Amino acid sequence: MFFSTELSLPLSPNKNHNFQFKSFKDWVDFFQDTEISIYAKTEQAESYLSDLIKNLKIDTLGWLDQPAQVEQHLLEQHHQVCATFQAYVNRRKQHQAREYFPTVSHSFEFLAKVAPVKLVDGAWLYSTVPNCNQPELKDLIYIYLEELGLGHPRANHVTMYQDLLSHYELNSYAEHLDDSYYEQAAVQLALAYAPAKYLPLVIGFNLGYEQLPLHLLITNYELAELGIDPHYFNVHITIDNAHNGHAQKSLQAFIQHFNHAEDSQAYLDLIKKGYVLNDLGRSSSQIIKELDIEQMALKVFQNKALIGQYIHNQKCQFSGKTINDWLSDPAQISEFLQVMIEKGWIVKDAPVEQSRFWKMIDHPEGKMFGVFNATEKQIIKDWIQGAGLATRLSSRSAAPSQAKIEPAMSRMDQQRLNQLKSRFMRCEGAEQKIDLLIPYTAPHMHHTEIGLWATRQLSQLLFPFQTQAMHYS
Secondary structure (H helix, E strand, O other), X not given: OOOOOOOOOOOOOOOOOOOOOOOHHHHHHHXXXXXXXHHHHHHHHHHHHHHHOOOOOOOXXXXXXXXXXXXXXXXXXXXXXXXXXXXXXXXXXXXOOOOOOOOHHHHHHHHHHOHHHHOOOOHHHHHHHHHOOOHXXXXXXXXXXXXXXXXXXXXXXXXXXXXXXXXXXXXXXXXXXXXXXHHHHHHHHHHHOOOHHHHHHHHHHHHHHOOOOHHHHHHHHHHHHOOOOOHHHHHHHHOOOOOOOHXXXXXXXXXXXXXXXXXXXXXXXXXXHHHHHHHOOOOHHHHHHOOOHHHHHHHHHHHHHHHHOOOOOOOOEEOOEEHHHHHOOHHHHHHHHHHHHHOOOOOOOOOHHHOHHHHHHHOOOOOOOOOOOHHHHHHHHHHHHOHHHOOOOOHHHHOOOOOOOOOOOOHHHHHHHHHHHHHHHHOOOHHHHHHHHHHHHOOOOOOOHHHHHHHHHHHHHHOHHHHOOOOOO
16 A cells, blocks of 8 residues: 655646655646646656555456456456445335435535545546547546536536535535545546556556445435435446446446556456555445544534634533633533533434424524524534434535526636637647647546536537537537
């Protein structure tokens, strides 16, 4: 397993920087920096990946040694996942409890903690796009462009997830995570800029990533049950299907590329190492097992205390301390909440209406009305009531609006887009147009207005038949 190290690297031709990396988040920020050249990113990606794969264990992947038999192995794996999911559905039909998200707030915590990976969705395949003249990579390039929604914002996976976070006001939770949540995102971005010799790594990673996981099926099921928009997750069930979706295309790309490999053993070795890269970092399954509504609620109160410690009057006291005194030290908040429970201000495992504190923050005439936003109140409500009284979100709040107003482009962005369109029109042929567009489909760019436009043009150039039916009003 790779652990972050400090590196001083040669200067890039475009920027005079010595890059230093002390965390996985540093790596993510580096690869997503719009000012850093592709040359520098590729250079760093090679260094990152070479260190990363040195000690990977691949001895359990012997089934990949016979590419012609891999399809059968993956098909059996797929049927096993589906059977396990069906057993889950049967349990739920017998009125057994949700197994992932006991409350809405548990799902909120999950959505926030998987955000670093979801916000680079598909990134690893960007390294295939500059090789669009290789027929054996055609399927992988199409997968990448489809992850980008073929340039349509409502179908671009990153914009879809951004909209999901914004709708439920989860951005601040997603932005203040422990560094370990960025490890897998760093891996995927390094693969995005992998040099040509590491393309088998990318293919192997993609082969593993596009297989249908059990956690995706259950997540989709329970989010819908809680009234939370599951569209992002449902898309990954449908678009990745094993018949003609990403899973099948990934398999075909693996086999086709294997048939062109000069050294089949070296190729398979990198395939296996790429496959194992899926296991680095905190997985969705691990995050689900570690969900903790108590800690999430505590964090809400600690964040409010930063301001609240100055504004309460001195009359109300708990256990000999004013509220301001309790709020002055984040380490005291847990004890303060326990005191509020003991004094009857908060009644745990009961309807929130029985808690005096809830009335203060929820009732329009309450002294603390408006202090907590809708997401924070949901977390507090679930923490007070517990899983036994959990409710779903109302239908009105469940899904991001399909008629949302898109933010206006800045004058500078509009100018850049106009310049790109002008350069595009002056290109003499398809090859020049493709070369011009590719940089704008990079992970840091594709979900912007200029990136979406470039993706639409590139998709039409490379896959005219597949894109002609893609239409969003």
